[in-house]
Amino acid sequence: YIHRSFKHLRAQVLACVSDPDLLESGQYPSDVKERAKSILAACGGQSVGSYTMSHGIELIRRHVAEYIERRDGHKANWQDICLTGGASNGIKNCLQLLCNKVDGKDTAVLIPIPQYPLYSASLAEYGLGQVGYYLDEDHNWALDINELERAFLEGSKTHAVRAIVVINPGNPTGQVLTRNNIEDIIKFAQKHGLFVFADEVYQDNVYDKDSKFFSFKKVMTELGAPYDSIELASFMSISKGYVGECGLRGGWMELCGLQAGVQAHLYKAISAMLCPTTLGQTAVDCVARTPMPGEPSYELWNKEKTAVLESLKQRAKMIVDTFNSMEGFSCNVVQGAMYAFPRIELPPRAIAAARADNKLPDVFYAFKLLEETGICVVPGSGFGQRPGTFHFRTTILPQPKQLQEMLDIFKDFHQKFTKEYS
Ligand SMILES: Cc1ncc(COP(=O)(O)O)c(C=O)c1O
Numbered sequence: 001y002i003h004r005s006f007k008h009l010r011a012q013v014l015a016c017v018s019d020p021d022l023l024e025s026g027q028y029p030s031d032v033k034e035r036a037k038s039i040l041a042a043c044g045g046q047s048v049g050s051y052t053m054s055h056g057i058e059l060i061r062r063h064v065a066e067y068i069e070r071r072d073g074h075k076a077n078w079q080d081i082c083l084t085g086g087a088s089n090g091i092k093n094c095l096q097l098l099c100n101k102v103d104g105k106d107t108a109v110l111i112p113i114p115q116y117p118l119y120s121a122s123l124a125e126y127g128l129g130q131v132g133y134y135l136d137e138d139h140n141w142a143l144d145i146n147e148l149e150r151a152f153l154e155g156s157k158t159h160a161v162r163a164i165v166v167i168n169p170g171n172p173t174g175q176v177l178t179r180n181n182i183e184d185i186i187k188f189a190q191k192h193g194l195f196v197f198a199d200e201v202y203q204d205n206v207y208d209k210d211s212k213f214f215s216f217k218k219v220m221t222e223l224g225a226p227y228d229s230i231e232l233a234s235f236m237s238i239s240k241g242y243v244g245e246c247g248l249r250g251g252w253m254e255l256c257g258l259q260a261g262v263q264a265h266l267y268k269a270i271s272a273m274l275c276p277t278t279l280g281q282t283a284v285d286c287v288a289r290t291p292m293p294g295e296p297s298y299e300l301w302n303k304e305k306t307a308v309l310e311s312l313k314q315r316a317k318m319i320v321d322t323f324n325s326m327e328g329f330s331c332n333v334v335q336g337a338m339y340a341f342p343r344i345e346l347p348p349r350a351i352a353a354a355r356a357d358n359k360l361p362d363v364f365y366a367f368k369l370l371e372e373t374g375i376c377v378v379p380g381s382g383f384g385q386r387p388g389t390f391h392f393r394t395t396i397l398p399q400p401k402q403l404q405e406m407l408d409i410f411k412d413f414h415q416k417f418t419k420e421y422s
Contacts, residue, residue: 008304009297010243010286013039017048017282029296035289039282048278054271056083056252057278060285064252067288071203072218080255082267083284085276086246087201087237090253092122093270094197094233097262098162099126108159110151110194112143114341114383114391116171131155134386137343140332141175145184152192163195164188169202169213169336172383172393174316176211176335182219186227195231201251204241207313208335217256232256238283240338242308250280250287312338315396315403322407326414334396341380341393350421362390368417373409 009032016022016036023033042059044050055061061081068076084090098107108129111119115132123130133151135141143166155161166185168177177185189196198216206213220228234254239246255263275281291298316334323331323342331342346354346361354364362379369375380391398406 009035009291009301010245010283012036012297013286014248014279014282018279020046031291031295031297035285039285043278048282050278052275052278052281054273054275055267056081056276056284057281060281060288061252063285063288064254068215068217068254072215072221074218074221076217076254080263082253082255082270083276083281084235084251084253085249085273085280086239087199087235087251087253088118089249089273089276090233090235090251091118091197091199093266094195094253095122095126095128095163096269097266098128098195102160102162105158105160107163108155108161109197110148110155110161110164112165112167112170112173114172114380114385115165116167116199117382119165120384129155129159129161131159131161132384135170135173135175137332137386137389140335141170141173141341142181143177143185145188148185148188152188161192161194163197165197165199166216167199168216169205171202171337172339172341172378174332174334174337174339174341176206176208176213179212179214179219182214182216183223186216186220186223186230190227190230195233198232198234200234201237201240202337203236204243204309205312205338206336207309207316208333211335213336217254220256229257231258233258238280238287241287242305243283243287245280245283248280248283249277250282250284251276252284252288311400312396315398315400316340318400318403319394319396319407322411326411327418328414338397339393339395341383341391344390344392346390347418347421350417353421362392365390365417366392369410369413373413375406375410375413 012028012032013035016028017039020040023036040046042057060083062078064081065076065078106129108131109123110131110133113132113134120130131151133148136144152161196216200215203213215234216232217234220230237251291301319340320331320334323329328345329342331340334340351361354361357364360381362381366377366379377392377394385391
């Protein structure tokens with residue numbers, strides 16, 4: 001949850017589709033009313049109280065396809081867009097496609113370490129194997145193809161490795177992959193016949209002036225044959241970006257290169273869950289169909305979007321600079337997403353104290369921080385990290401004043417902790 005002002009288009013469209021009487025009240029601009037009316041017209045009985053198609057309202061799927069075309073400069077088929085109840089649902093639905101053995105071997109999926117725990121949890125839930133590949137902390141958490149090959153080879157000893165997850169921009173690591181890096185990953189996936197899960201929910205959250213978001217779909221299309229026919233699912237969400245409507249549960253996936261029968265099977269499987277919420281779908285429409293220059297809502301929308309992203313950019317820098325000024329801390333630049341994942345050196349006495357307390361050292365540190373200051377961070381072991389290294393994840397979301405206050409308290413705590421255990 002980032003920000004809400006009841007003035008802006010998204011909130012107004014949500015209000016109008018929920019209470020259509022507002023359309024006659026004269027308090028909303030024409031572009032808001034037109035959007036709300038067209039969504040209502042696409043709903044059964046002109047009401048957001050109706051179920052929709054399981055893959056979402058056709059009008060909104062078409063708007064998403066147009067958004068992707070504007071983003072990438074390449075054709076997107078609306079029939080390949082499936083609206084989801086947040087990216088999480090889409091990711092889980094696609095992982096379920098892999099729940100079978102191949103030549104007697106269980107299926108496994110390559111996932112980054114550190115990773116967003118939805119992946120490890122879902123793989124465990126579905127009985128799928130997890131093959132971790134380490135991100136390269138010394139190169140701003142890039143993906144090293146030699147490490148991918150190592151992990152693939154290792155995993156293939158026991159499993160049929162059939163898919164790779166890439167999170168770009170990264171959670172918890174905050175990196176934005178370069179185009180070259182993405183090309184190499186696509187070539188690697190094509191070579192081994194892997195289904196690519198491109199988790200691109202932070203595509204609007206890029207802060208570093210030297211970084212740019214490239215979608216896997218765009219890069220794959222531009223690489224041409226044989227790379228443009230790999231199986232790819234790209235995930236997007238209304239929970240992130242400048243939007244932050246995480247409680248409404250909305251998102252989409254774009255499917256590329258799936259056999260028609262497989263895609264039909266996926267659509268059939270999701271139909272058992274009926275449909276994503278209509279308000280989530282409405283918010284997706286507002287994200288995909290942003291106001292254009294000349295429309296009444298454009299200026300306010302643009303002002304708010306710019307302000308939110310600019311502020312996140314400043315906070316990303318503030319947090320990295322502060323952590324890097326602390327003894328025993330090293331923190332990569334937060335190029336994108338919403339988190340910093342600093343590495344911390346813990347004194348041997350702190351590690352021994354953690355062991356005596358039956359806790360992992362990073363968990364011990366995080367608990368001490370919480371108990372002594374009220375600051376809550378997530379220990380690196382929750383995401384995975386190279387053995388012998390310690391990290392934690394914190395978010396850049398608190399407002400600047402609160403964030404500065406938090407960082408000052410954190411700095412103070414760390415000095416005391418280091419003194420106590422050195
Ligand atoms: C990398 C990543 N993927 C997916 C999700 C899930 O997003 P949603 O709220 O759309 O389910 C998150 C949420 O934090 C995330 O960080």
